[in-house]
Amino acid sequence: MKNDADTAVLDKPAVKPAIDSKGGATATKEMRIYVDGEFFAEADAKVSVFDHGLLYGDGIFEGIRFYNGRVFRLEEHLERLWDSARSIALEIPMSIKEMSEALLETIRQNDLRDGYIRLVVTRGVGNLGLNPAQCKKPSVIIIAAKIALYPESLYNSGLTVVTVASRRTNPASLNPAVKSLNYLNNVMARIEANLANADEALMLNDQGYVAECTADNVFVIKHGQIFTPPISAGALRGITRGVVFEIAAETGIKITETNITRHDVFVADECFLTGTAAELIPVIKADGRVIGTGKPGPITARMIQRFREITRETGTAIY
Ligand SMILES: Cc1ncc(COP(=O)(O)O)c(C=O)c1O
Numbered sequence: 455m456k457n458d459a460d461t462a463v464l465d466k467p468a469v470k471p472a473i474d475s476k477g478g479a480t481a482t483k484e485m486r487i488y489v490d491g492e493f494f495a496e497a498d499a500k501v502s503v504f505d506h507g508l509l510y511g512d513g514i515f516e517g518i519r520f521y522n523g524r525v526f527r528l529e530e531h532l533e534r535l536w537d538s539a540r541s542i543a544l545e546i547p548m549s550i551k552e553m554s555e556a557l558l559e560t561i562r563q564n565d566l567r568d569g570y571i572r573l574v575v576t577r578g579v580g581n582l583g584l585n586p587a588q589c590k591k592p593s594v595i596i597i598a599a600k601i602a603l604y605p606e607s608l609y610n611s612g613l614t615v616v617t618v619a620s621r622r623t624n625p626a627s628l629n630p631a632v633k634s635l636n637y638l639n640n641v642m643a644r645i646e647a648n649l650a651n652a653d654e655a656l657m658l659n660d661q662g663y664v665a666e667c668t669a670d671n672v673f674v675i676k677h678g679q680i681f682t683p684p685i686s687a688g689a690l691r692g693i694t695r696g697v698v699f700e701i702a703a704e705t706g707i708k709i710t711e712t713n714i715t716r717h718d719v720f721v722a723d724e725c726f727l728t729g730t731a732a733e734l735i736p737v738i739k740a741d742g743r744v745i746g747t748g749k750p751g752p753i754t755a756r757m758i759q760r761f762r763e764i765t766r767e768t769g770t771a772i773y
Pocket residue numbers: 517640666667668669670671689690691692693694695728729730731
């Protein structure tokens with residue numbers, strides 16, 4: 455089953471003008487994009503063709519959601535961004551506090567209350583060689599937009615996934631814990647899922663254990679307990695994944711980080727994915743095998759409901 459995700463903003467080549475969240479679905483507003491301390495209209499927001507973010511995928515990013523006038527888990531996202539930066543020896547040219555203020559101001563400039571932030575830090579302008587020593591100043595880009603990664607119907611009916619041949623990068627070469635601009639590994643997996651007419655790609659690591667999907671963490675439920683791959687299996691330490699751990703603790707459901715095989719996914723009672731863009735979404739079929747009853751299960755439904763409450767009730771105030 456193919457979904458409408460291809461028509462969603464995240465999958466489009468360029469972001470659309472922001473839709474005014476206060477003015478309803480039809481009122482459109484010129485987008486304001488932050489680039490290195492200034493705000494630009496969409497057509498004028500540019501970086502150099504010599505930026506190593508473009509030439510080599512040398513840079514890092516975060517995807518952050520805001521709900522109901524509050525940014526969800528802002529500190530955690532910024533901490534992960536700074537960890538990614540440290541790991542690739544990139545010095546972000548501002549403090550966490552300044553970044554936080556720039557991000558909030560970008561949302562204000564776009565007059566949004568609900569949406570998605572794409573925060574990018576590139577290595578900056580260098581020459582055509584790959585040596586980052588040539589790049590004197592990293593660039594910071596902040597885009598605030600509206601997104602719906604999947605149509606609401608898929609949250610009720612569930613996704614189909616296929617295991618793809620592209621393996622998650624080995625931590626010894628490029629650690630998946632770094633949220634880098636080098637997503638070609640995931641893009642290749644996504645292409646395989648598209649070709650297989652599936653909604654998402656299940657990516658294994660070098661050992662053949664489940665790592666994650668192309669932009670989501672994976673969870674399976676068996677006999678009332680939740681299992682998810684450990685970070686060491688090649689899963690990103692997802693912020694949404696962390697929220698699932700919190701909800702599980704709060705509701706008394708046991709959750710365990712352990713190596714998961716495709717077999718574990720096939721025989722699971724329930725399966726769901728988590729990610730900032732996708733939020734919590736059920737999976738009902740993997741490699742043609744129906745998971746559980748073939749409908750989103752009760753624990754997944756409870757998790758989604760509680761997640762939606764938490765996102766609407768907590769976060770850093772924007773206005
Ligand atoms: C590869 C990958 N895995 C998992 C996730 C989910 O992480 P989070 O919940 O922090 O968005 C993302 C998205 O950020 C991702 O890019």
